Amino acid sequence: MQLLITTERAADAFIVRTQGEVDLSTVDQLDSALADACSTAAPPMAVVADLSDVTFLSSSGLSTLVKTHQRCEEKGVPFRVVVAHAGVRRGLEVTGLDQVLDVRHNGLEH
Amino acid sequence: MKAQRPADLNGADPHERLLALAAVIERQQRELEILSARQAERAIVCLAEGVLVEQLHCTPAEAATHLRELAARTGVKAVELAADVIGEPVGAGRTQLTGGEPGPPPARPPEAPDEPAGEQRELGDALLAQVLQLTEAAAAALWQLQPDGALEFVAGSGLSALETSRWRRIPPQMDSFAQRVAQQGQPLWLTGPLPVAEQPLSPWAGGARAVLPVRGPAALLGVLEVVWAGDDHAVPPSVRRRLATLAEVTAHVLASSFVAGARTPSGRPENTWLGAVLDSGLLVQPLRGEPGEQPDFEITHVAAGFTDPAGRTHRQLVGRSLVRAYPMLTVYGILDRATEVLRTGVPCRLERIPSSATGEAAGAAEVTVRIVPFLDGLLIDWRPGTDADRLASLLSDIQRLGGLGGWEHSLVTGETTWTDQTFVLFGIARAEGAVGWAELAEHVHPEDTPIVEHFQSTLLQRRPVTATFRLIRPEGTLRQVRAHGEPVVADNGTLVAVRGIYQDLSAQYHSQVALAATQDRLADTEQRAQQQYRIVRELQHAIMPIAAGPVHVAGLDIAVRYRPAESEHAVGGDWYDVVALPGDQALLVIGDVAGHGIDAAQGMVALRSALRGLASTGAGPGQLLAWLNATTFTGNRTNGTVLCGLYDPAARQLRWARAGHLPPVLVRDGSAAVLAEPHGMMLGADPDADFEETTTALREGDTLVLYTDGLIERRGVLLDESLDRLARVAADGGTDVEDFSDRLLGHATADTDDDTCLIVIRVPGGPRR
8 A cells, every 4th residue: 555755844843744554564654754854853843744645554654653652752842633523533542542652633534 | 635623723922712711610619619729639630530531442542642631731720620520411331430430420410300391480480570671670589488487489570590590499497588578467668788798699789679478368478679780770660569569469370289399491381392493503592691701602502403412411411501511612702602692783793613512422523513693592513624614714714814805886776785794895984885886986095096097997898907006995095905706797798887896905904893793694595584584483383283182271262373474475374372371261362563574573572472471360351452562562572363262161251352453253053243342452552451351252153253363354345344255254153172173264355465363262062063
């Protein structure tokens, strides 16, 4: 499945925008992009995973978010996740990640 | 070519080799106290000759000569070698003396008494291993207080076999920290170096230690001692609190009827199922020894297909140290190489080892010893060298000594690729990338630039060529290099690439870094990857066997299904566990570790054993998950979801908690519902996470389904819809758990490439449908 990832640098954050489906075949790309963003960012810059256009986030994708959270914590870099799709939001809810990650909801309802 | 002799090995100093052998013998000497008298020495040599006669089927004169020659060759006294020979346990069917009478006892400590296998003791060891991980300590031991006031060793972790043996029983009259705590009932927290007179547990005399009383409801049950490595290590208050809690719960371990006895690393639960996976070799794990001592390894498992050349049984080998079992192999550097493999994770081969070093009396003259990392230990194996092997190793010797690095430049993509050796030669890190074709001349001595240009242009004219020039490394030093090159032409005649080798002609080159190993690795990579996946698959089957029929635990009928991922390479992290705990309770677990491949498998094995060990404390599922979560921050950096339940058959209640995992489906009286999700996030996200417990009362005829998301996940379908669909399919499941599971799998609409695991649990009875 296709996954499109772009990373842009804003004034206060590195934004990793992802579009498509995150599953076993594409999760490594997301992991690399987030890892690169973490290693480049320095406080007070943040790393933002913009998953608004992600239509499917597998358990491996959720695990990548956890790893990114750990990496950012170690550096003192804030990490935010933006989601829109109901399925993705539910995934974060079941795993309880919405309690530990900084999750923002992008107004669009799918 | 002659066989390698200790003195010639890799050009090593003969003196060093002797020292190595002397160190080996020193170990043996601990057992020689009673044999120090002159008369005893003579008797030893006679005994040894007798043993050799038996093993080698030679005459006494030949045996005497053999012993003398060995002594002369190695420079070690005949009596010491003789003790070594006698120290080997005599194989089945062999007598110790030619006279056929039983001789004096062998010069080694008596073996641990044979103990019946017990899952409870394995749980105790596993629990202490978790205590170590959760407190970042180095060693721990748990003793049980006996009616006569002695402390009997029950379980331990991080201790050598020697330590475990020495501390097996502490009589009441022996002053020790453990006894003091047992008698006074007060915990001891110690830091800093201890006075010489104290004889503490473990070699870390300078480390912090905690000696804690373990209390039952009515009386003191035993003592737990935990030691940290490193002088002046200060134990943080949070760890102290955690340890105090853990100490209280180890009381559950002592309260069950434990058989007292020593448990060495060879008793670890994982090792009992490795027999299904390994077909040959020895599995060894590192032993922590006295500081300054040579590192040693303990043989923790002997594969079914392994035959000891000296004829010892597997039982006789397990639990022994590698040095004591194969002292001659240590002379050939096996310990150093094994330590290196453990550190780097890169397998290695020791070639041209005389087979006599393994104890082989007859057969192939030489063997190749392979050392391969396996989980957290090593697999050591040897195969006889054949002629083909000998030729191959001759070739690799030449390459290694020659110091060769490979290179290739593609004219199609413009990319240059190098082998590891070439990076070493140029003094450039792999991360910086190979030097491109056009930039090669920049790395060469200015006077030699024309040579390189000629080399390159000749290749482009499709002619093979050799040239010698001086390479300038980043730090400014020069290397004399001979470059060989050849053109690579496609079928249609186009020149697609040029490739060749660089040969380091400098005298400084260290033959340790071998291109042969690199090239072997490249060639074997694909094969090894296949092998690794096969091993992981076998591991999964071994640790999570799918029983032929339903399992009955705590009065429940249980069926398990595990369906691995479609793709050969996506070896998943789904796992389950069903354990009968002391007190008739059952532990039911299902989990999904993130990732795939070896790392996921390792992470999963670690979590599973951790949970088993911790469950033996009798703690509730919420606490178990909290501890499990803590382990993902200290050692095992995995993350994933878990659902953990404790079933009490007397009350017919399931007490459960979840770490981010999907909730179970309960089927009752023909209708099914997904249970409400108690609060609890996936492992590895928050070190302070807590996990809400829920109790679900079960009735006769109830069926509970635990599953992983691989069963239901479907793109484009929201989770709750998939759960509802699962519930509908489950509602018609029927009363037979095996059929039920197959039905669920059959109706699964998942479209992911993830693996799937499900556990169907039924309380027997109830109305038949």
